[in-house]
Amino acid sequence: MHLTCIDAGERAHGMSCAPGGNGGEGANGAPISGRVAWIGRLTGPKGELARALLRDVVPRFPAVAFTFVGGPVDPAHVAQLPSNARLVGFVADVAGVMREQDVIIGGGRVPLEAMRLGKSVIAVGEGCYIGPITVDTIARARATNFGDCAVREPLAPQTVIDDLTQLLRGALKAPVQDYPAFLKDYDPERVHAQIGQVYRDAAIDGYLSRFPELPILTYHRVVPEPPADSRFNIYVTQAELDRQLAALKARGFDTVTFRDIAAGRQARKPVILTFDDGYADNYEHLLPLLERHDAKAVIFALGDRGIATNVWDATHGEPATELMNDAQLRACQASGRIEIGSHGLAHRHLPQIDDAALAHEVTDSKRALAELVGDEIVSFAYPYGEYGAREVDAVKRAGYLFGIGTVNGPLRMGADRYRIRRITMFPRTGRVGFWKKTSGYYLRYCKLKGKDF
Structure with missing residues (x-):
């Protein structure tokens, strides 16, 4: 670059400077310095x-x-x-x-x-x-x-x-x-996190785009025998779950977790097994079955670790049932078989609470569980499967990658990762019913027939 400054005011080819004139003056007339x-x-x-x-x-x-x-x-x-x-x-x-x-x-x-x-x-x-x-x-x-x-x-x-x-x-x-x-x-850390999230979202969307329907199954308790006094029948027996896991393996399914999807771990035929509430029988009976069949699952636990039983159902006539303690929850995560997700702090109806309480449920449960298990919490299951736009926004702001409902949301998981629809498993779900629910066509079939999911 050719730099020339000529005090006489002549403009040269490269750079010229006009004469100084009176210069900048301060309020008192003195030159500004x-x-x-x-x-x-x-x-x-x-x-x-x-x-x-x-x-x-x-x-x-x-x-x-x-x-x-x-x-x-x-x-x-x-x-x-x-x-x-x-x-x-x-x-x-x-x-x-x-x-x-x-x-x-x-x-x-x-x-x-x-x-x-x-x-x-x-x-x-x-x-x-x-x-x-x-x-x-x-x-x-x-x-x-x-x-x-x-x-x-x-x-x-x-x-x-x-x-x-x-x-x-x-x-x-x-x-x-x-x-x-x-x-x-x-802020460099903020920008780094945002750029990382863009790539992470792209990897997730690319993964999910391959599957018109990815079966996500909803379970709760895993019990040796059917409980005689259960009002809501939210259980599967060990023997039945054993048969279901064996059937999935025989049909070439890969059980994956939400973190697997976020990490882009490829699976030819994925299925996600989810267990809500974090019952102690999940540790006692589910974990051994997962180890036997080389399978994985996701457990949605409460962030308030002072809640020891299913008080939200017990008040409606369901027998009080023990939840996992901290040591059991950590053991599940450490096994590599189970991913821990959040089910809120206290299993509250989120649409019925104010904004501050909602943020508390969503954000503080994520932090508490992450500190307990020593790993990122990437998924949130809306208690009772109830949510609206406000609850979805809260889950996004809290930094979750997935928001999971029950029988609501789009048929395709990739259509909206914060309104994920699941397929409910009942004690009466037999072998044919299980095959249908994991066929990869079940949600579309139900919609076509006008049936409940």
Whole structure:
């Protein structure tokens, strides 16, 4: 790049600077002083901005020290710059230069780094001029990548002069107290997590797109013998589950978990076995069966570990039944056979509670279970299978990858990962019924026939 500054005002081929004139003055008529840095390359559109600043702005502030960081710089022309401007080329410690300045000028990520250091910032990029970063200008700054991404507008030097004068005089204060909020969306850890989530979502969607219908079965208790006093009959016997697991294996099914799907682990013929509430008999009878058949399952447990029995059903006449304790739940997760998901803190009807209680149920149960089992909790099963748009939004905000209902939601799992429909297993589900429910056509068959799921 050819840099030439001519004090006589002559415009050269590369860069020319107009004579100083009266210069910027403070409120008392004294020249404005301070330190200002332009940070950006000296080629292309940014080079044109640098030339415009040197030509039209720098001479108006003879008592202000201007530093231009970037390059490439032609050493032969450095001596021809105005006495209050210096070109330092590329530097390793850009932050160190920024710390010495009163105002930073630049576009793209330059304003972000300046705000992190608590500096006044004038944002101008290849596309447009934003001006001082304030509450009023931050929205446009974000939308244009601080001036770099916009339909190109010519720079108005007088606007830069006016804004710089306001900042250096102190008439316009940098809203340093607002910088943390401005920078929130650019936090590296936050951005990394968001990018990771984009890839994770794409992997999940790609996985699920292969299956018009992926059977997800709903169970609760696993018992040696049918209980005589059960009102709701939410159980399967050990013998029946043993036969079902053997049948799945014989038919070439792969039992997978929600985490398997999120990780993109391929399965030719997947099926998901889910067990709600986290009964102690799951540890006693389900886990040995999974080990025998080399199978996996998902258990949706409560985050409130002080709840020891199924109090939500016991109040309606169901016999009180013991839930797993912490050690049993950890053993299930550690087995590699069982993935733990959340069923809320206390098995509450989510649509009937207020927003704060909903967030508490969804978010705190995720955190409590993750701390207990030492692993990420990726799935949430809505208690009673009841949810609406508000509950779905809460589950998404809490960071779950899957929201699971019962007999509601789209037929295809991939259509909406937060309204996943399941197929209920009953004690009376026989061999033919089990074959139908795991056929990969069952939900569509029921819809066609107008039958309950």
